[in-house]
Amino acid sequence: MRLKFLIEYKAHWGQELFIKILKPKELSIPLTCSEDKNWHGFIDLNDDAFSFIEYIYEVKAKNRIVRSEGLRFSHKLSLNIEDKEAVVVDSWRDKLNDSFLYTDAFNSKNAVSPANTLKQSLNLRAWCHLDNNSALFITGDCKALGNWDPQKGVELVQIMPNFFSASLDKDDLPSYFEYKFAAINKDNGEIFWEIGANRNASLQKGICEYPPESEVKLYPFSHKIAGTAIPVFSLKSSGSFGVGDFGDLKLFIDWAIQTGQKLVQILPINDTTITGTWTDSYPYNSISIYAFHPMYIDLRQVGELKNTKLNNRFKKLQNKLNALDTIDYEAVNKAKREYLRCSYDESGLKILSSLKFKEFFKRNQSWLVPYVAFSYLRDKYATADFKRWKEHKYDPAEIAALCDEKSETYKDIAFYYYIQYLLHIQLSAVSNYAKAHNIILKGDIPIGISRSSVEAWVEPFYFNMESQAGAPPDPFAKDGQNWGFPTYNWERMEQDGYAWWLKRFNKMSEYFGAYRIDHILGFFRIWDIPTHAVRGLLGNFVPSLPLSVEEIESYGLKFQYDFMTRPFINEDLLNRLFDEDADLVKKKFVRHLHHDIYGLNEEFLTERQVQAYFKDKNDAKSLKLRDGLYSLISDVLFIPDRNRPNLYHPRIAVLDDYIFSRLLPAEKEAFTRLYNDYYYKRHNEFWYQEAMKKLPVLVNSTTMLTCGEDLGMVPDCVPWVMRNLDILSLEIERMPKEPGTLFNNTKTYPVLSVCTSGTHDMATLRGWWKEDPALSQSYFNNVLHHEGKAPQELSGPLCEEIVLKQLQSPSLLCVLPLQDWLSVDENLRCADIDKERINVPAIPRYYWRYRMHLTLEELLLSTGFNNKISALISKAGRN
Structure with a gap:
């Protein structure tokens, strides 16, 4: 059988188009360009194994892939090998319209069947x-298609999730006909016609034909979802071991089911x-992008x-740790590790000899072997800093x-094999349980990796180890955030088609139906x-377009290197920062240069030097002295680019500093x-192109629903890309995206968004209410439209009002922190507001130890509260 492909x-000049066969085995076939943009190619198939194939198109230049269709929307063909030839007409597809519908979050549960492809x-x-419970038909203006009666038309077969096929006998069809798709509800016979004009087809007799794949839209999408955000470590049941585990996560899913989430x-x-x-409690600083934390093992299982x-000893310890209001991270992990070691000594090797473990090992060997070796060496040398190990510089x-x-x-x-296998088994069970009950399990992909991680050890070429990733100043941290992670070497990652990221996303998709990209910026x-x-103030964006001296001066600003790029320190600034300690600073940390101008002493030129001293x-x-010296060091207008020192970046947030x-x-x-211009206009197109190199490949590599955390200093190009790729944005009422406004308008949120009342980096609703009384008063009067003075504490009814506002937003997802759900019930919510805080970003080393103040069993039995949550969700149309 010879297949002819047309597309x-x-x-562009120097580019070539290829077909990449994905299944049943990988092949790459070059195409020929016969005219301006018409490409064709041939594949000869003589093997029954090729009765069904999946493929995508790729663009190459100099033997490198420069553009590729998304794997999620691969083309599919059901073939009749008896045909001597077939013509396949395709169109390039980056994504489908409303591509969020074609994810695990909204996947059709209808049965999948093999197609029966007729000859010619x-x-x-x-x-x-x-x-669900609907079937897809094709009907048209001829007898074979039911003369526009869908019930007499031809039913299509779902051969893959959301992908349908119908094989029509050409002898029964006129040479030209019009047709449409329609769905019929199997329960009540209701018909839903395809939206849009009639389709048409002209036939070539005596040959098998595959027109371009159709994209069928049957009805406007109005489905909205409610959910809860909760760290696994924060879960608490009567059988927990002082920290939430995967068994508790299954119990929490039961609560979601009960309340209509x-x-x-x-x-x-x-x-x-x-x-x-x-300090290891910080969940965004992992030693592996694949391995799960041992503390999440449910010891009951x-x-x-x-x-x-x-x-008996462990039972007593479990009761003691589980009675604590917050997590004792060190005690919990020590105890659970000891228990697991005892269990491993008793039966671990037997489990590792099982067929199921061997299958798990085979699928995960590429990351699992380096991880277990890393963990062993970390414990052997009592440090995860592999540069301090005496041996075993990574060699496969x-x-x-x-x-x-x-x-x-x-x-x-x-x-360590034993631990990861148990974690895999338990999380897989939770994932399957969630799917069986139509619950979307949403994971989180951190933007960074630790310097002391398996990835940094095994694949250092993917990272800029001499750099530190962070965030510019924002409402969470006025001096910016320094996460300490190495930045990514995107040029190297591009060379192999972002294989590192593709493996990471595909591993996530084994367990999750949706995911949040941490810091999508x-x-x-x-x-x-x-x-x-x-701190983060002396950073700059990478990649970026720094300014030349000529560009700086084109704004009417005379460039003065010493004054603008070196800390400006005078008597006035020293007195402002240090008060009565100004003389001490002059003696110890700075030296007099001329007039009232000072310079930093050699041993205190950098923040790291100051940090080491204190x-x-x-x-x-x-x-106070340390922070004052930090301020002196960052008191510059411009930062020279590290790779091109004759180019400059204006220092972030400098408009509020002394030098300005x-x-x-x-x-x-x-x-x-x-x-x-530099921060809000100059880079928009440049950063758009940078994102579009990476994100389409990654987003379309799995069937997970993609959500992006797009908070902070957001350039205009970010919503362009997210809309283009159907990535859900994050909308928070108290973090407005419009300059000059105090609050977001929940009624105007985009449909493709996640609405939430707060994140793990923010105070809860009740905590926020008490932080800034003037802001709370404005919200009380101008958003909730209540008259008079706002109450000092947020009452249950007011919390309910705020929660309902979020639920009634147009956002596809409304995902609220558990603490804010609980706030609506004054009898059930935690008495101590401060204990509900998960993280404070302004504190670099924060202890992440929040736990539920009641058990999951108690939550499940809280009938009045659960009915209230269910009613709110129903009232907002999210059920």
Whole structure:
């Protein structure tokens, strides 16, 4: 059988078009351009294995892939091998319209069947999001298609989720006909016609034909979903071991089912075991992008130990830790690890010899072997900083020998196999349970990786280890955030088609139906901070377009290198920052240059040097001196680009700093124009193109629903890209995206968005209400439209009013923190508002230890509260 492929594609000079066969085996076939944009190619198939094929089109230049169709919308063909030839006409597809419908979150549950392809037939292929209990038909203006009666038409077969096929006998069809698609509800016979004009077809007799795939829209989409956000570690049941686990997550899904919710969102669950202390509680600093944290194992599912004495000891410890209001991270992890070691010694090797483990190992070997070796060496050398290990600089052969079953170290190393296998089994069970009950499980993909991680050890070429990723100043942190992660080497990642990210996304899709991209702005540009800096103020965006001296001066600002790029320190500034300690600063930290101008001493030129000096000094005076010196160091107008020192970045948030106040009025006006152009206009098209290199490939590589955390300093190009790719934005009423406004208008949220009342980085609704009474008063009067003075504390009825506002937004998803759901019930909610806070971003090393103040069993039995939540969801039309 010879397949002829035809496609229109406008290529640039030097580009070539290829068909990439994905299934049943990978092949790459070059196409030929016969005219301006008409490409064709042939494949000869003589193997029954090719009765069904999946494929995409790729564009290559100099043997590198420069553009590719999304895997999620791969083309599909059901073939009749008896045909001597067939013509396949395609169109390039980056994505489908309303592509969010074609994700696991909204996937059709209708049965999938193989197609029966007739010989020399017309084969129609269609993408369609079809309601359950409905069937898709084709009907048209001829007898074979029912003469516009869908019930007498031809039913299409769903051969893949949301993908349908029909094989029509050409002998029964006229040479030209018109047709449409229609769905028929199997229960009541209701017919839904395809939206849009009639379609038409002209036939070639004696040959098998495949017209371009149709995209069928049957009815306006009005489905809206309610859900809850909760870190797994925050869950609490009567059988927890002082921290939430995957067993608790299944119980939480039961609560979501009971209250009419359809989504449960969690924070990252990857292994963060770096120091073995409470600082590892930060869930965004993992040692592996694949491995899960051992503390999430439900020990109830592991089973009791054979040693009764040990069982009793652990039971007492479990009761003690589970009675705590907050997580004792170190005690919990020490206890659970000890229990798992005992269980492993009893039956671990037997489990690892099972067929199911061997299958798991085979699928995950590429990341699992480096991870277990890393974990073993971390424990052996008592540090995750692999640069301090005495041996085993990553070498695949050495690591394979270390992890070999015949190795002396195997039993110790295999302990980590055992843990990851248990975690996989338990999370898979939760995932399957959620799917069976139509609950979307939503995961979280952190933007960064730890410097002390398996990935940094194994694949350092993917990262800029000399850089630090972070965020510019925002409402969470006035000095910016320094996460300490290395930045990504996007040029290197592009060379292999972002394989590192594709593997990461595909692993996530094994468990989750939706995911949140943490700091999606990082795919446009990242805030890159030099290693000598502690805070985020001295960073700049990468990639970016720094300014030349000529460009700076074109704004009417005379460039003065020393004054504008080196800390400006005078008597007035020293007195302002240090008060009575100004003389001490002059003696110890700065030197007099001329007049009233000073310079920093050599040993205090950088924030890292200052940080090291004050390392063990935590008294109020020392902290004031340290922070004052940080302010001196960052008091510059421009930062030279690290790779092109003759180009410059205006320092972020400098308009509020002392150096800006020293400019003349005309200079201030010129610099402000330059600053606004640089940060809000100059990079829009540039960053749009950067994001469109990466995100289409990644978003369309799985069937997960994609949500982006797009908070902070958001350039205009971000919503362009997110709308283009159907990525859901994040909307928060108290974090307005419109300049000059105090609150977002929940009624105007885009449909493709996630509405929430707050994130893990923010105070809860009740906590926020008390933070700024003036802001709360404005919200009370101008948003809730209540008269008079706002109450000091947010009452249950007011909380309910705010929650309902969120639920009634147009957003596709409304996902509220558990704490804010609970706030509507004054008898059930936590008495201590402060204990409900998960994280404070302004504190670099924060202890993430929030736990539910009641158990999941108690929550499930709270009938009045649960009925209220269900009623609110129903009232908002999210059921």
